[in-house]
Amino acid sequence: MQVLIVTHYFPPETGAPQARLSALASAWAADGDDVTVLTGMPNHPTGVLPPMYRRTVLCREMANGYRVIRTWLYVTPNDGGVRKSLSHLSFMVSSVLLGWRAAGPADVVLVSSPTFFSVLSGWLLAKVKRARLVVDVRDLWPATFVELGVLTNRRVIAVLERLELAAYAAADQVVVVSEGFRADLIRRGVPASKVHTIRNGADTERFAVAEGAERGWRARLGAGPEDCLVLYAGTHGISQDLTAIADAAALVARRPVGSAVRFAFVGDGADKRRLESHVEELGLRNTMLLPGVPNGEMPRLLAAADICLVPLRDVPLFASSIPSKMFEYLAAGKAVIGSLAGEAAQILAEAGAAVVPPEDSESLAAAIATLAADRELRELMGKTGRAFVEENYDRRTLARQYRNILDLACVTR
Structure with missing residues (x-):
């Protein structure tokens, strides 16, 4: 299967989405899938680009048996809502304009949310490539920002919630990281048959370090x-x-x-x-x-x-x-x-x-x-x-369970 993963965040950046998606890409590539990751230039959370990525609008890499396509984005530290939104918007645009041809064909587009703008990229790329769309939901957006008091404008919240539900409706399958998230989506009208829970996990071999290494x-x-x-x-x-x-x-x-x-x-x-x-x-x-x-x-x-x-x-x-x-x-x-x-x-x-x-x-x-x-x-x-x-919660076992959902996306619509 040809799998395209679209994500704003990816290694060498560190964090939950980076670890989850890189582990999935490695596992699927090792099992014989043709995997490409479309992402931005690494800069999270410091807003500092490594020298090799400066003055670059598009670059191609190989990592653990899969391709990585990086496109330009507006670089900013992880603070300040306006600048972060500009960064998310810039990747949404560049990933489509610069990445759609470089990423090659795809049977399935898997897009990670948040950021929500990446979901729009994934949806457009799935349309262009005539591929199935799977939305990977790591946080309920914008609900998290509402509860934390970051978003308070009711009209803005209402618009964002409608866009969120539209994204889930457009997806062939939706994957969440907790049963609580799954229940929330079903309660808001997303069909239960297309919402699946694949929790995060860990590479147990990687964390079994030799005594004294610390x-x-x-x-x-x-x-x-x-x-x-x-x-x-x-x-x-x-x-x-x-x-x-x-x-x-x-x-x-x-x-x-x-x-x-x-x-x-x-x-x-x-x-x-x-x-x-x-x-x-x-x-x-x-x-x-x-x-x-x-x-x-x-x-x-x-x-x-x-x-x-x-x-x-x-x-x-x-x-x-x-x-x-x-x-x-x-x-x-x-x-x-x-x-x-x-x-x-x-x-x-x-x-x-x-x-x-x-x-x-x-x-x-x-x-x-x-x-x-x-x-x-x-x-x-x-x-x-x-x-x-x-x-x-071994990541390789979870990756195989996730892979079954990609197959499901290809046979249902």
Whole structure:
């Protein structure tokens, strides 16, 4: 099958969509499909283009057995709604005008949402290529921005919601990352027969790093051999409310714990400056903030941690959200604490992780203190979590399940 994946975000950028789509492309190519990815020049979230992509409007690459076509876009850091929208719009235009011929023929166009503008690109490209259209929904857009207070204009929201439903109607199949998202789409009139849940997962082999590979990272993160290192690694956005973790770090610093507890935040995003200011205001000496790391470094980074955190804001819609980072934390064999509710909390509980209410710094601090004082419990949680991911959320198994949906798209309309 000839598969065209259209996405605004793709490696070498790091993040949930990048990891999900690159894993799918690699798995399908390895199984014999002809896979092409149409994406923009890598710059997320810093807004900095690597030198090799500067002054370039179109480039072709090969990666893990599939083609990557990159087209020009307006480069901007991941902050400021107007500039981000311009970046999304620019890729929508360039991906169609520059990418439609370069991408070649396709039987199926798989487009990732958000960004919503990429869905319009995917729809146009599917029309031009007479291909089936599959929409991969990672977040409910614009609902997420509405609940977070980013979008408030009722007329704008109504228009965007109509466009969202039109996109689902145009798709031959729709794939979501949680059962909560699936229920929401069905409730709003999308036929149940064409909405499928394929959750995120992790490459379990990739996160089984050799013992000792993490030593350099522990030093960089400010942790000694006997310290307990608590890590958040990922996007620093408004959805996570990382200041609540900083508050927990301040509380832990005042608790009697058997070993020193160190906190590290690794990543970039629109809310990082607010986190930096909050850490400074609290005067935290047990906390380090580092920029994001290349995707290839993530297994060694996670190996350095003793406890990994999965936070989400206390927003009703997030009860249906499942942060993809939690599968990588579990695959790395780490003790995990989820500060969230709903579907993700249920999965983490099944994996043997600890779960506390979202945005509850007191409960989070108590859970961290308990695990920091009990190395054997951390090790048991890590082994249980990894076994759970191996059995239920290995990315190669999920990719094969997803591939069946592409076949379904080609035989139904």
